[in-house]
Amino acid sequence: MVADRDHWHVWRAPDGGVALCPLPGDGGLFQLAAAFEDRSAAVDTTPAGVRALLAARTPLAPEEVTEVPWASDYRARAALADRFRAGRVFLAGDAAHVHSPAGGQGLDTGVQDAYNLGWKLAQVLLRGAPASLLDSYEAERRPVAADVLGLSTRLHRATADGEATQRGAEVQQLGLGYRESALAVDTRPRVPGDALRAGDRAPDGAYGPGRLFDLFRGPHFTLLAVGSAETPAALPEAVRAARLPADEAYGTGLFLIRPDGYVGWAGDRAGASLDAYLATVGLVAEGVPA
Secondary structure (H helix, E strand, C coil), X not given: CCCCCCCCEEECCCCCCEEEEECCCCCCCEEEEECCCCCCCCCCCCHHHHHXXXXXHCCCCHHHCCCCCCCCCCCCCCEECCCCEECCEECCHHHCEECCCCCCCHHHHHXXXXXXXXXXXXXXXXXXXCHHHHHHHHXXXXXXXXXXXXHHHHHHHHHHCCCCCXXXXXXXXXXXXXXXXXXXXXXXXXXXXXXXXXXXXXXXXXXXXXEHHHXXXXXXXXXXXXXXXXXXXXXXXXXXXXXXXXXXXXXXXXXEECCCCEEEEEECCCCHHHHHHHHHCCCCCCCCCC
């Protein structure tokens, strides 16, 4: 048998399944993944061992495996750092949390770590924000990492036990938020339970000829006035003001969108609360004493 390069090939055997995935390019390479029912089994990753495994579990003959450029014994591991910050040292991505690839949240989580930390470092180093702003990095991101470890571990164990699993909303990370963060300040007195709140991810939507996400993209803050809410006459240079008609996702009010796309402050009107928040993140409005 010769495995064609137009399809994945999957075989099931009593001691574990095998999958061959053709890799792009002209090298004729396949990626091989083999599972073992006996999780404590010693895995022979030598070329002879790989050939023997394929011969035992698939119709392929040993001589059809002409080369084994690389092979390894992979076992899932999960770990979470006790702290994401120690003085001037910060941990992000795989240095802060490792887990099974089940669910596929590793890259997303690491990128969000980096963006969360990056804009805060910029505010402290470039705009004079208080150093305490950096403490919010661990406070916001470590609980997210802990949840990802729990989810990926559950999915990994379910897959290993032969249970049917599928990717749903819980692995997409679009509902993550920081409502409990010290950087989530909502001054509106009466807000429905299902309404957008400070700490939530700012929703996308149509904005002129483009999208709100286009407006938010970049290292700046965005003060979004929705409905009849008015923006203050003076704003820091790093804050861009924009207006949106009353919107189903936002309701009405003022929403200060952080550089990482989350609502930092929300209120019915600008005033001392907004000024205090801007100072917390290293921004002072023109004409407002520092």
